[in-house]
Amino acid sequence: MQTFSKLLYVCFTIAPIIFAYFVKIKKKESIKLYGQEKYYYKNIFLFYTQSCRDHLIKLKPCDNNCPQNHLILLTNFIATAKQSISICVLTLQLFNIFEELIKAHHKGVEVKIIMDREMIGVNSPKLQKLGRIGIPVKTQGENSCIHHKFCIVDEDDKASAKMFFGSMNFTLNGMLSNYEHITLTNDYRITEKFTKEFNALWKEFELI
Ligand SMILES: [Zn+2]
Structure with missing residues (x-):
């Protein structure tokens, strides 16, 4: 007991x-x-904002939810690149992103783009311009689709590598009409995995 x-x-x-x-x-x-x-994650959610079309075109945001603010965030993100920008996306049509990539290239940043084969025709004039100045664009073989949407900045520098990824293609519809999400992060555990995938695709695919 x-x-x-x-x-x-x-x-x-x-x-x-x-x-x-x-x-x-x-x-x-x-x-x-x-x-x-030490890592951050920023999430953006986009929704139908066709009333903001003018704000996006005239580069004047109306408030925090205006897609123009999101576009500024993405272009500023790309503009910070010091060594490299690697983009893998179904289609890239946003003028501001193109301009930022060209500026980066002229600063000596290595810019590489992977884009879906079927979408190359749609983007042809812009891609020709990139080709003329020496920015390489690669695409996949027939009967498949590049459906990724990600952009890695300074991938080889562990301290400053960062990226954004999500559902949005770099198009006006993606920013104004669609319900989309984008995540921005500097988490190296994520950027290094995407970098590995990008490099594997880059090795496999052909220049356009
Ligand atoms: Zn707006």
Whole structure:
């Protein structure tokens, strides 16, 4: 009976104290880990905003939800590149993105683009311009589709590598008519995986 009492004592007094102690340590560890977090994730959600078409074309945003603000964010993101920009996308038609890529190329940044074969015709004049100044564009073989939408900046520099990815193609419809999402991050655990995939595709595909 005495042993049973001791057991009860341990179960209802000492054991909960020990349990609470370990929970507290675990909680402290997770807070510390969070405090040390050096990576960011920014999410953008786009929706039907055709009323903002003029804002996008005239480059004058109306408020925080205006797609022009999102476009500024993406072009500024690309503009920070110091070494490289690697884009893999179904289609790329936004003038501002093209302009930013050309500026980067003239600054000495290595720009590489992978685009879907069927969409090359749609983008032909812009792609010819890129080709003339020396920005390479590659595409896949027949009977498949490049459906990725991602852009990696300074992929080889662990300290400054960053990227954005999501559902949106770089088109006016993507920004004004569609329900889309984009995530921007500098998490190297993510950028290095996308970089590995981009490099594999780059090796496999042919120049247009
Ligand atoms: Zn607007």
